[in-house]
Amino acid sequence: MKKKSIKDIAQDLGLSKTTVSFVLNNKGDEKNISKKTQKKILDYVREVDYQPNQIAKSLKKGKTNTIGYLVPDISNPFFAKIGRLLEDHFWEKGYHLLIGSTDENKDKETQVLNMFVNRQVDALIVASCFIQSDAIKSLLSQDFPLVFFDREDPEIEANYILVENKISMKNAVESAIDSKSQKLGLISLTPDVYSLKNRIEGYKMALENNKIDFDKELIRIVDNNNLKKGTEKELKFLIESGVDTVVFTNNQIAVIAIWLMNTYYKDKVNAIKFVSFDNVDLFDYSMPKVISVAQPIEKIAMHTTDIIEEILRSKKSENKRIELTPKLIERK
Amino acid sequence: MKKKSIKDIAQDLGLSKTTVSFVLNNKGDEKNISKKTQKKILDYVREVDYQPNQIAKSLKKGKTNTIGYLVPDISNPFFAKIGRLLEDHFWEKGYHLLIGSTDENKDKETQVLNMFVNRQVDALIVASCFIQSDAIKSLLSQDFPLVFFDREDPEIEANYILVENKISMKNAVESAIDSKSQKLGLISLTPDVYSLKNRIEGYKMALENNKIDFDKELIRIVDNNNLKKGTEKELKFLIESGVDTVVFTNNQIAVIAIWLMNTYYKDKVNAIKFVSFDNVDLFDYSMPKVISVAQPIEKIAMHTTDIIEEILRSKKSENKRIELTPKLIERK
DNA sequence: AAATTTTACTAAATCGGTTTACTAAATCGG
DNA sequence: CCGATTTAGTAAACCGATTTAGTAAAATTT
Structure with a gap:
C-alpha cells in the first residue's frame, strides 16, 4: 500500500484536491467547506495516515523550512553545541537544519553555499572562513537571510554575532x-x-x-x-x-x-x-x-535565531552587529 | 536581477525547456542536440550562473539526495564525529545530511521520523531509543532504506551496525x-x-x-x-x-x-x-x-554508508547485522 | 418572483524541473 | 528519386502540493 497523495484522498472521497487542501490547511471554515465534509476529510486522512509531501509544498510555496548551518567542522564541540541549540530552537518553529562542514576550505565553502542555495534553504547561519567570497557577496547583494557568527570581515556589511x-x-x-x-x-x-x-x-x-x-x-x-x-x-x-x-x-x-x-x-x-x-x-x-x-554559546545561538526569525517574518531588516562578552576561565 | 529558471533560459535562447534540460543533464549527445546548440546553452548558463532548483528536481525525480541522521544528541561527541564522517562520505556522492536530535525521547523520535519522511529523505541513519515504535515498524514494512547503529532490538529485523x-x-x-x-x-x-x-x-x-x-x-x-x-x-x-x-x-x-x-x-x-x-x-x-x-567510529560510519549506498543502488538488499569489535582503553 | 448574496465546492494554473511522445527537415540507401 | 532513417528539436504531461478564479445551487433580500 503506497503513499496516498492529496489527489488520491480527493478521489477516494469523491471531492476535489482543492477542497481537501483547504481543509488540511485549516482553511475549511474560511473557504466555506461544510462541517460534514471537513470531518469526512479529517477522519479519512487520519485513517490512512496521510503525510503531506513537503517537497511539493516547498516548491509551490517557495519555502523549504530548512536552514543551512555552515561551519568548519560539525564535530568541533563549539559548533556542535551551537548547532544543537539552533536545532532545538528552530524545531519549535518547524524549521530544520541542513549541515555542511568546510574544514576551513574556501572551495568547499563555496560548494556548500551553492548546495544550500540550490536546495532553497530559507536562511543561512554561517561561520565562514572566507566572507569576501563571490558566493557570499552574491547572497548579501540579494538580501538573502544570513547571519554570520564567530567570524567577521569588517569590510563586509552583514549580520554578525560575535564576541569581544x-x-x-x-x-x-x-x-x-x-x-x-x-x-x-x-x-x-x-x-x-x-x-x-x-x-x-x-x-x-x-x-x-x-x-x-x-x-x-x-x-x-x-x-x-x-x-x-x-x-x-x-x-x-x-x-x-x-x-x-x-x-x-x-x-x-x-x-x-x-x-x-x-x-x-x-x-x-x-x-x-x-x-x-x-x-x-x-x-x-x-x-x-x-x-x-x-564563548557564551547559549547567547550566540539565541541572538542568531532572533535575527533569523525577524528576517523571516519581515523579509528585511537592518544589519545587526552584536558583540557578546565571553567568560574568562582561569585555572590553577 | 532575480534567479533564472530553465524556462527563462529557454526563452532567452529561443529554445525549448526540453532541449535546455537535456543539455544540462549531459544528455545532449544522446538526444541529438547539435554541438552548436549545446555550446550555446552551456555558455549562457555559465554566463548567468544558472543554479537549478533542487526542490523541483527532487519533486519530479522522487529523490531528494538527502539523508536523515537521527540521534539522541548531535552535540554528543560520539554522534557528532560519526555525523561528520557520514557527511564527508555522502558529500562525495551528492547526498546531504538533515539532522534530528531526540534526547532519547520517544515522542520526539516519532516526530523527527515523520518530519524526515515528509521531507522525502532518501535514507535514514538512526540511533533510536525506541526501535519498536509504529513509525519505525511502518518504515521497515515499506522497505524504507534504513540503518540502525549503536542501538539494537533483536525482535526487529533490520540493518544494524553494532559493536560487541x-x-x-x-x-x-x-x-x-x-x-x-x-x-x-x-x-x-x-x-x-x-x-x-x-x-x-x-x-x-x-x-x-x-x-x-x-x-x-x-x-x-x-x-x-x-x-x-x-x-x-x-x-x-x-x-x-x-x-x-x-x-x-x-x-x-x-x-x-x-x-x-x-x-x-x-x-x-x-x-x-x-x-x-x-x-x-x-x-x-x-x-x-x-x-x-x-567504539570504532570510522568503521561504524563506513559500514553504515556501505549499506545505505548498496540499498540506494539496488533498491533492495538483505538485512545485515554487523558487529564490530571496540577497543578497550585501560588507563592507570 | 427576480435579483443578490451566501454556501459549498471545483477546474485549472502554478511552482521548476524531467521525461515521453511526437514532428519536421535533412540525410541515406537502393 | 522515393521510402526509411537520422538529426534536431518541441509540446505537453507529470511530480504533489497551493491558489486563483470561477460556478451551480441554496438562501436571502427586495
Whole structure:
C-alpha cells in the first residue's frame, strides 16, 4: 500500500484536491467547506495516515523550512553545541537544519553555499572562513537571510554575532602574565577572518601593556589543510624557542596541542601554560593548565535565531552587529 | 536581477525547456542536440550562473539526495564525529545530511521520523531509543532504506551496525576487577534498547566470572528526561553505598559523573575507578581514571554508508547485522 | 418572483524541473 | 528519386502540493 497523495484522498472521497487542501490547511471554515465534509476529510486522512509531501509544498510555496548551518567542522564541540541549540530552537518553529562542514576550505565553502542555495534553504547561519567570497557577496547583494557568527570581515556589511575578541584575548593573556608568564608564543589558524586577527591583536596588546617584547617569530600560523602536522611542527618550534606559555586562537589546535604535550613533552607539561580561545570540557582536567575564553554559546545561538526569525517574518531588516562578552576561565 | 529558471533560459535562447534540460543533464549527445546548440546553452548558463532548483528536481525525480541522521544528541561527541564522517562520505556522492536530535525521547523520535519522511529523505541513519515504535515498524514494512547503529532490538529485523556490547563491557569490567575493584555499581540510561541491556549483561557476567556477588541495588537507572539530576542522585547513592568502581553504559552520563566527582567528591577522586562504554577525549586527562570501551567510529560510519549506498543502488538488499569489535582503553 | 448574496465546492494554473511522445527537415540507401 | 532513417528539436504531461478564479445551487433580500 503506497503513499496516498492529496489527489488520491480527493478521489477516494469523491471531492476535489482543492477542497481537501483547504481543509488540511485549516482553511475549511474560511473557504466555506461544510462541517460534514471537513470531518469526512479529517477522519479519512487520519485513517490512512496521510503525510503531506513537503517537497511539493516547498516548491509551490517557495519555502523549504530548512536552514543551512555552515561551519568548519560539525564535530568541533563549539559548533556542535551551537548547532544543537539552533536545532532545538528552530524545531519549535518547524524549521530544520541542513549541515555542511568546510574544514576551513574556501572551495568547499563555496560548494556548500551553492548546495544550500540550490536546495532553497530559507536562511543561512554561517561561520565562514572566507566572507569576501563571490558566493557570499552574491547572497548579501540579494538580501538573502544570513547571519554570520564567530567570524567577521569588517569590510563586509552583514549580520554578525560575535564576541569581544581582542579584549578577551588580551585579558586572558594578561591573566597568564599575572601568573608569571614571560615568554609567550601563539599558534593560530590562517587569520583570513578578522576574529582571528583580533585575537592575535589582543595577544599583542597584552604583551605591550606588560612591556614584554613582541617577537613576531613567536606567532606561528598553521595551514588549515594540515592541522595536526602543522600544530605539531609549530608547537615544537615554540617549545624549542623556550616559551613558557602558548596561546591558541581557537579550541581545535589547543586540543591537538594538549594531546601532543601529553604524548611527546610529558616532562614539560607542568612547566608550560596554555591560553586558548573557546572553552572545551577537557580543559577542566587536562595538563598543561589552560586559561580559556569561554564563548557564551547559549547567547550566540539565541541572538542568531532572533535575527533569523525577524528576517523571516519581515523579509528585511537592518544589519545587526552584536558583540557578546565571553567568560574568562582561569585555572590553577 | 532575480534567479533564472530553465524556462527563462529557454526563452532567452529561443529554445525549448526540453532541449535546455537535456543539455544540462549531459544528455545532449544522446538526444541529438547539435554541438552548436549545446555550446550555446552551456555558455549562457555559465554566463548567468544558472543554479537549478533542487526542490523541483527532487519533486519530479522522487529523490531528494538527502539523508536523515537521527540521534539522541548531535552535540554528543560520539554522534557528532560519526555525523561528520557520514557527511564527508555522502558529500562525495551528492547526498546531504538533515539532522534530528531526540534526547532519547520517544515522542520526539516519532516526530523527527515523520518530519524526515515528509521531507522525502532518501535514507535514514538512526540511533533510536525506541526501535519498536509504529513509525519505525511502518518504515521497515515499506522497505524504507534504513540503518540502525549503536542501538539494537533483536525482535526487529533490520540493518544494524553494532559493536560487541556484552563481551566488551565484560572485558572492561574485568579489567577493573583485575586492578582491585571489589564493589562495582552501574549507572545507565533506561535500557529500552538492547545495546544497553547487553552492556549491563556484560557487567553482570564479569561479576559472575570473578565470583563477586551481584547486588541489583547497585544497578541504577537514570531517566532520559533528567540526565543531570538523575546522574547526580544515583552517583550519590552509589558512593554512599561504598562502591569503589562505577560503570557507565554510555559516555554522556560518564562525563556528567566526572564533573560531579570533581565538583562534589574531590576527595574521593583517587579512590574511585570509572568504567565507561564509549570513549571521549576528556577521559585521557580526567580523574577518576576511566577504563573505556572505544567504539570504532570510522568503521561504524563506513559500514553504515556501505549499506545505505548498496540499498540506494539496488533498491533492495538483505538485512545485515554487523558487529564490530571496540577497543578497550585501560588507563592507570 | 427576480435579483443578490451566501454556501459549498471545483477546474485549472502554478511552482521548476524531467521525461515521453511526437514532428519536421535533412540525410541515406537502393 | 522515393521510402526509411537520422538529426534536431518541441509540446505537453507529470511530480504533489497551493491558489486563483470561477460556478451551480441554496438562501436571502427586495
